[in-house]
Amino acid sequence: MLTKRIIPCLDVKEGRVVKGVQFVSLRDAGDPVELAKFYNEQGADELVFLDISASHEGRETMVDVVRKTAAALAIPFTVGGGIRTLDDMKRLLRAGADKVSINSSAINRPELIKEGSDYFGAQCIVVAIDAKWSEEDQTWMVYTHGGRNKTDKKAVDWAKEAVALGAGELLVTSMDQDGEKNGFDLPLTKAIRDAVNVPIIASGGAGKAEDFYEVLHNIDADAALAASIFHYKETSVSEVKASLKQQGVPIR
Template sequence: MMTKRIIPCLDVKEGRVVKGIQFVELRDAGDPVELARVYDQQGADELVFLDISASVEGRKTMVDVVQAVASELAIPFTVGGGINALDDMKRILRAGADKVSLNTAAVNNPDLINEGAAFFGSQCIVIAIDAKYDSEIGTWRVYTHGGRTPTERTVIDWAKEAVERGAGEILLTSMDEDGSKKGFDIALTKAVGDAVSVPVIASGGAGNAQHFLDVFKEAKADAALAASIFHYKETGVGEVKQFLRNAEVNVR
C-alpha cells in the first residue's frame, strides 16, 4: 500500500533558510542542510526547497545548497523558485535535486514542461499552481509571481494541460487558505485530484494534524505540504504521522 507523504517546505534566500524558523536546539536555524536533517530525522517523506533569492548570486548559492543537502539526505527533495529554462533545471538536478518545481515560468512558457519531461522524465517535473477562488467565474483562477498576478487560466484546465504536457506531480497551493491555519482547501484539492492522473500535493492552510487527516480522507490528496506549523513546532512531522496512523491512514 502506498503511504501518504508529509512534506515540510523551506524558503531559502541567498542560501539561507528564512521566514521564521524556531528550532531552538539548532546551532544555526538558518542553515538549510541542518534543518533538512532535522526534518529527515522527524520522518519527513520528502522536502521542498523554495528559492526566493532576488539576485543571480543568490540563485548560484542555491546550487551549493542543493549539493550540500543531497550529500546529507537520503530522501527525495524538490527545488522550486527561479527556474525559467531547461538550463536552470539541468543545474539544479545535476546538483542533486530529485525534482524541480515550475510555477510562473511554466504558465508563461508551457513548452518548458514538455522540454523538461522529455529531457529528464515526468517524474522530475512538478508543476506548482497557486490557486484562488474567483466567484465571478465560479472556479479557481491560476495566479503567478508568488500569487501577485492573476492569469486568464483556470486551475482545473491548467492542471490537466500541465499533465498532458508531461508534469509528473501537481503541487497545489490554496491562496485562500494559505496562512489561515484553518485546514487545507478540501474542495480545491479534490477537484484537481479528480481531474488529473498524477499525484497531487495539497498545500496551504495546515494548522494541526486533523487537517492532514481531512485532506487525505476527504480530498484524497497523495501528499500534504506545510511550512510554518513545522517550523514553529506547533506540531512535528512525527506527531502528525502518529495521529494519521491512529486514524488508520498509511504512513511511513
Template sequence: MLTKRIIPCLDVKMGRVVKGINFLGLKDVGDPVEIAKYYNDEGADELVFLDITASHEGRKTMLDVVERTAAEVFIPLTVGGGISSLDDIKTILRAGADKVSINSAAVRNPQLVTDGAEIFGSQCIVVALDARKIQDGSEWHITINGGRIDTGIDALEFAKEVEKRGAGEILLTSMDADGTKEGFDCELLNALCDVVNIPVIASGGCGTIGHFRDVFENTKADAALAASIFHYKEASIKEVKEHLRKYEIPVRL
C-alpha cells in the first residue's frame, strides 16, 4: 500500500510566511526558508508554497524564496499563486519547484492544464480546486477568489475534466470546512475520489492530530495538507506520523 503523505502549507506574502483567516488579519509567522527546512527535518513528505499576493512585485520575491528553499530542502516542493501561463510554470520549475499548483487559471483556461502536462509532464501539474456545497446540498461548485465567487461549475465534473487533460494530482480544499478546525470534509473527498484515478490531497478543516487519522480511515485521500496546526506547534509532523502508525496507517517515518 502506498504511504500517506503529510504536507505543511506555507502562505507566503512578500517573502514571509503569514497566517490569517481568509487572508485577513495576516500575522508574520517567519522566514519561509527556515520554516521549510524545519519541516523537511521534521519528516514532512512534501511542502506547498502559496504566493497569496501573487502580484508582479511579489513574484520576484517568490522566485528568490523558491530558489533558496530548493537549495535547503530535499522533499518535493509545490508552488502556487498567480500561475496563469506556460511561462509562469517554466519560471517556477526553473527556480527549483518540483510541481506547480494551478487554481483560478485552470478554471478560466483549462487548456493551460493540457499544455502544461504535455510540455512539462503530468507529474508537475497540480490542479487546486476550492469547492463549496450549494444550498440545496445536491452538488459542490468550484469557487474562486478565496471562496467568495461561485463559478457555478460542478466540482466533480471539473475534476474529471482536468484529469483527462493531464493533471497529475488534485489539491481539494473544502471551503465549508476551511478555517473551522472541525476536521476534513470527508463527504466531499469521497465524492471526488470516486470519480478520479489520480491522487487527491485533502485540504481545509484540520484542527487536531485525530483529523489526520479520520481522513485516511474514512476517505481515499492520498495526502493531507495543513497549516495552522503545524505553524503554531499544536502538533508536530513526527507526532502526526507516530499517531497514524499506531492505527496502522502507512506513513514514511
C-alpha cells in the first residue's frame, strides 16, 4: 500500500539552512548535507531544498549541495527556488535531484511547466503554490515572492491549470498558516485536493505531531511538509511517523 510521506523542508541560502517565520526573520540552522543525513536517519520519506539565495553564486552553491546530498543519501529529494528555465532544471536534475519545484517562474511563464514535463516527465515537475485567503475574492489567491506579491490567480484554478500543463505534484503552502504552528490549512488543502488528481503535499502551519494526522488522514493529502518544528526539535520525523502509524495511517 502506498504510504503517506513526511517531508522536512530545508530553506537554503548561500549553502546554509535557514528558516523564516512567515518568511521574514531568518535563523541559521545548519549544514544542508548534514541535516539531510540526520533526517534520513529519522525516517524522512523525502526532502525538499528550497534555495532562497538571491545571487547567481548562491544558486551555483545549491548545485553543489544537491550533488553532495545525492552522493551521500539514497532518498528522493526536490529542489526549488530560482528555477526559471529548462537549463536550470537540467543542472539540478543532473546533479542528482529527483524533482524540481517551480513557483513564481511558472506564474510568469506557465509554459515552463509544459517544457519541463515534456522533457523530464511529469513526475519530475512539482508546482509550488503559495496561497492566502482573500476576503475580497472570497477564495484563496496565489502569492509570489515569499508571500509579498498577490497575483490575479485563484489558487484552485491555478492548481488545475498547472496540472493540465503537466505538473506531476503540487506543493501547497498556506501563507495564512505558515509559521503560526496552529496546524495545516485544512480547507485550502481539501479544496485543491478535490480539484486535481496528482499527489498533493500540504505545507505551512505544522506545530505538533497531531497536526499531521488531520491533514493526511482527514483531508487525505499525500504528503505533509514542515521545517521549523523539525529543525528546532519541537517534534521529530520519527515521533510524527510513530504517532501516525499508531493511528492507523499507512506509514513507511
